[in-house]
Amino acid sequence: MLVGLAAYAVLAGADFGAGFWELAGGRSEHARDQRDLAHHAMGPVWEANHVWLIFVLVVCWTAYPVAFGSITSTLAVPLFIAGIGIILRGTAYALRSGTTTAREQRRVEVAVAGSSILTPFALGTVVGGIASGRVPVGNAAGNLVTSWLNPTSIMLGVLAVATAAYLAAVYLAADAVRVGRGDLERDFRARALGTAVVAGGAALAGLVVLRFDARPIWDGLTSGAGLAAVVVSALGGIGTVVFVLRRRYEPARVTAAVAVAAIVAGWGLAQRPQFLPGLTIDQAAAGRSTLVSLLVSLALGAVVLVPSLAFLFTLVLRGRFDESAEPPAAEPEPGSARASRRLLPVAAVCLVAGAAVTALVDSAWGRVVGIPLLFASIVLAFLAIAPALSAVAAHEDDLP
Amino acid sequence: MRSMQLLLAAVGGASSAFGVPDQDDLFQARQMQALSFAAHIPLVCFGVAFPAFVVFVEWLHLRTGDPVYRVLARRWSKVMLALFAVGVVTGTILSFELGLLWPNFMATFGAVFGLGFAIEGISFFVEAIFIAIYVYGWDRLPPRAHLLTGVPVVLAGFAGSLMVIAVNGWMNHPSGFRLEDGRAVDVHPFAALFGNGYFWHELVHMYLAAYIVAGFLTASVYAWALLRGRDSRYNRTALVVPLTAAVLAAPVQVIVGDWAARDVAKSQPVKLAALEGLAKTEKGAPEHILGWFDGREVKYGIAVPRLLSLLAFHDPNATVSGLETVPPDERPPVNVVRFAFQTMVGIGSAFALLGVASGVAWFRLRRLPRSRWFYRAVVAAGPLSVVALLAGWTTTEVGRQPWIVYRVMRTEAAVTGAGGIPVGYATLALVYAGLAVAVAWLLRRLARAPLEVAHPR
Numbered sequence A: 001m002l003v004g005l006a007a008y009a010v011l012a013g014a015d016f017g018a019g020f021w022e023l024a025g026g027r028s029e030h031a032r033d034q035r036d037l038a039h040h041a042m043g044p045v046w047e048a049n050h051v052w053l054i055f056v057l058v059v060c061w062t063a064y065p066v067a068f069g070s071i072t073s074t075l076a077v078p079l080f081i082a083g084i085g086i087i088l089r090g091t092a093y094a095l096r097s098g099t100t101t102a103r104e105q106r107r108v109e110v111a112v113a114g115s116s117i118l119t120p121f122a123l124g125t126v127v128g129g130i131a132s133g134r135v136p137v138g139n140a141a142g143n144l145v146t147s148w149l150n151p152t153s154i155m156l157g158v159l160a161v162a163t164a165a166y167l168a169a170v171y172l173a174a175d176a177v178r179v180g181r182g183d184l185e186r187d188f189r190a191r192a193l194g195t196a197v198v199a200g201g202a203a204l205a206g207l208v209v210l211r212f213d214a215r216p217i218w219d220g221l222t223s224g225a226g227l228a229a230v231v232v233s234a235l236g237g238i239g240t241v242v243f244v245l246r247r248r249y250e251p252a253r254v255t256a257a258v259a260v261a262a263i264v265a266g267w268g269l270a271q272r273p274q275f276l277p278g279l280t281i282d283q284a285a286a287g288r289s290t291l292v293s294l295l296v297s298l299a300l301g302a303v304v305l306v307p308s309l310a311f312l313f314t315l316v317l318r319g320r321f322d323e324s325a326e327p328p329a330a331e332p333e334p335g336s337a338r339a340s341r342r343l344l345p346v347a348a349v350c351l352v353a354g355a356a357v358t359a360l361v362d363s364a365w366g367r368v369v370g371i372p373l374l375f376a377s378i379v380l381a382f383l384a385i386a387p388a389l390s391a392v393a394a395h396e397d398d399l400p
Numbered sequence B: 001m002r003s004m005q006l007l008l009a010a011v012g013g014a015s016s017a018f019g020v021p022d023q024d025d026l027f028q029a030r031q032m033q034a035l036s037f038a039a040h041i042p043l044v045c046f047g048v049a050f051p052a053f054v055v056f057v058e059w060l061h062l063r064t065g066d067p068v069y070r071v072l073a074r075r076w077s078k079v080m081l082a083l084f085a086v087g088v089v090t091g092t093i094l095s096f097e098l099g100l101l102w103p104n105f106m107a108t109f110g111a112v113f114g115l116g117f118a119i120e121g122i123s124f125f126v127e128a129i130f131i132a133i134y135v136y137g138w139d140r141l142p143p144r145a146h147l148l149t150g151v152p153v154v155l156a157g158f159a160g161s162l163m164v165i166a167v168n169g170w171m172n173h174p175s176g177f178r179l180e181d182g183r184a185v186d187v188h189p190f191a192a193l194f195g196n197g198y199f200w201h202e203l204v205h206m207y208l209a210a211y212i213v214a215g216f217l218t219a220s221v222y223a224w225a226l227l228r229g230r231d232s233r234y235n236r237t238a239l240v241v242p243l244t245a246a247v248l249a250a251p252v253q254v255i256v257g258d259w260a261a262r263d264v265a266k267s268q269p270v271k272l273a274a275l276e277g278l279a280k281t282e283k284g285a286p287e288h289i290l291g292w293f294d295g296r297e298v299k300y301g302i303a304v305p306r307l308l309s310l311l312a313f314h315d316p317n318a319t320v321s322g323l324e325t326v327p328p329d330e331r332p333p334v335n336v337v338r339f340a341f342q343t344m345v346g347i348g349s350a351f352a353l354l355g356v357a358s359g360v361a362w363f364r365l366r367r368l369p370r371s372r373w374f375y376r377a378v379v380a381a382g383p384l385s386v387v388a389l390l391a392g393w394t395t396t397e398v399g400r401q402p403w404i405v406y407r408v409m410r411t412e413a414a415v416t417g418a419g420g421i422p423v424g425y426a427t428l429a430l431v432y433a434g435l436a437v438a439v440a441w442l443l444r445r446l447a448r449a450p451l452e453v454a455h456p457r
Helices: A003-024 A029-042 A046-063 A065-074 A075-098 A102-131 A151-178 A181-211 A215-221 A224-245 A248-271 A289-319 A343-361 A363-397 B001-013 B028-062 B067-101 B103-136 B142-174 B188-192 B199-227 B235-266 B269-276 B307-313 B334-365 B371-397 B421-448
Strands: A273-274 B178-180 B183-185 B287-288 B302-304 B402-407
Touching: A003 B287, A029 A343, A046 A065, A046 A289, A046 B067, A046 B103, A065 A075, A065 A102, A065 A224, A065 A289, A065 B067, A065 B103, A075 A102, A075 B067, A102 A151, A102 A248, A151 A181, A151 A224, A151 A248, A151 B302, A215 A224, A224 B371, A248 B067, A273 B067, A289 B103, A343 A363, A343 B235, A363 B028, A363 B199, A363 B334, B001 B235, B028 B067, B028 B199, B028 B235, B028 B371, B028 B421, B067 B421, B103 B142, B103 B183, B103 B188, B103 B307, B103 B402, B142 B188, B142 B199, B142 B402, B199 B235, B199 B371, B235 B269, B235 B307, B235 B334, B269 B334, B287 B307, B287 B371, B302 B371, B371 B402
Parallel strands: none
Antiparallel strands: B178 B183, B287 B302
16 A cells, blocks of 8 residues: 555656646746646646555555544545545646637646645645544544644645655656757756755654654654655655756656655654554454455556556657657558448347347356347447448438 | 454444444435436446447548548547546545545445455556557557557456446445454455356446447437538448447347346345335236335326236246335335336337337448438437436435445445535535536537548558
């Protein structure tokens, strides 16, 4: 689950940051170019990145059901706000493809940017509520307001927004280099450095807040593995600044991601072994068979997902989706539009047999045989009729 | 795990992890959930079925080289992406709401059925990845490779619906665990989700419904255009493909629906009694069409003797259990369920007739019919298909009440103890109204954009 959370923080964080930058800049042509870059950068990937959040949710409720129920009932308000932010963002994103005038586009961008601030802030306050031990076990057992409006929560909300902006600036500077826009690169470079300072400052200020508001987390972060994570995060942050100063963006992408992932890991390590007050992670975990099933499923899923994700990110990062990319030259040889009429009698036989078996044989075997026959009849009939009819429709000249 | 048991014993009541909460706004919580489903399910249909149409049209282009197919597939792929994006956010809201509104349900049974959503998350992930590659990959990938990147989208749509419906099947027919002091123990998630004979009819019924809804809705747009005189090869082609899928699926849906009804009769006799407004257990029970259930019998309906027994058990003399078999507080609201059921069956039967008529027309003409009434029927079929879809889900979900997990956990025990549900409900209703306007605006915009000229060869 922490892996999913870290991935969401790094990838979706960058998306939210890109959304944040869509707000920045004025009405000038140059500012619009900046925003277009931000939009194009997250275009192909935001949905895939967003899925990490879903992952965190489903793994949490499957593996830690009691903790999940306690968290969602006590922290209902910020989670609802985050949900509304996600609706706004997804919708505004979809709308942008339909905008034509600059004014429409601007309106949509404001919505994207607003929700890009709202959502990470709300999610940050959720983490703060959990980290500072304000979520007791039970159905809405905690305070509905102070559980997320407290020093730790607000600090983590601000940190989440700053981190998102910082990650996005680093990534966008790298993207600007790839598409050969030196002017945009300078802008995002300056922003990356500026937000690095802000995010670093917020992280340091956060540590102080934790010292007074969430002592167990402070203790965890200043000793053992938690301390190691903090050090890694600090090194990653400093490394990123160095790389950005030297305009070496590819390693900067990696170190920036490491810095953010280490914060998440550090939180997890510092929280250990407590999940919620009085509930350790071991106690919160579901039974063994559930965990094994979940892990097996996720492992099998990873076999499909990892190559798919690698394929997507390779295409994106190599610039295959950029406007300037060369279209492939090869066009296929047009085949013949011959209709496969022979399929129809087969489809009819499947339909009759499937209907008879499904309706009359009242057993599992009746279904196993009948339903595939029915599906086969639909598919075969479709393949027989649709191409022929489309071909006719495409050449017909005498319709109402 | 010993301390876990003590802990849960301390906070839990007899039937759940957290005990029965004090919640005055249960009905609004249910409405909020229902609103979210009603917004999401039509989008799901497009997520499941529409990619198949797009890929099929692109395949036609590769096979024939006709540029019309390519223009159409490109245009549709933009619609597909936009609707998928809206589906993603409405789906996220649903997963938030499971926790926000029903924390006790999740806390008690998350370990049993959560796996289904985890696998759904994976298939949804695959769908998101390949939709992005497909839509952004036009002209960037070799044509055949591009077509192939559409295939995982179609498969993932099926896998995702399988998982979600497995969870719903489990809620209607729970198994794979034992309850001990309000906790689910002895949990076997795979057996609970997939060893459950009950969910298959729901899956097949919903999968066909997805093709019917996406098919008729898409076709109705182009039938409207043709009726308004915007006759073009593009519009006719765009009408034919989804319409063929929908009219082929519609008659088969009737057969599957009969199977579903028999499964309900076996596993959820009270739901069946509510669907039909059957108060007393009867041998050779009649079926009432239309009418109103007044608490004891159906008034003003057309009674067909023995038909219910025949339909539910394929035996005109079979005994059908009535509502009286359970105490009044374990019965669903009969008229809501019954009205929804009759709406679904009525529309579904009309679709089956339209399907048969279209088949006959195709056999005789081998081209599109010319009658304006045919196009009017298709235009009407689009919105009606959504009505039937929502009515069907109302039937199964309201018919399950008052249980959230059938005969295991009551809905009022599952709800959150937090206040403010009316505020959340009002906010969400406003946001979704805005969302509907935004989507309508976007689809009009996409439809009005000039068609892209085919790529120069």
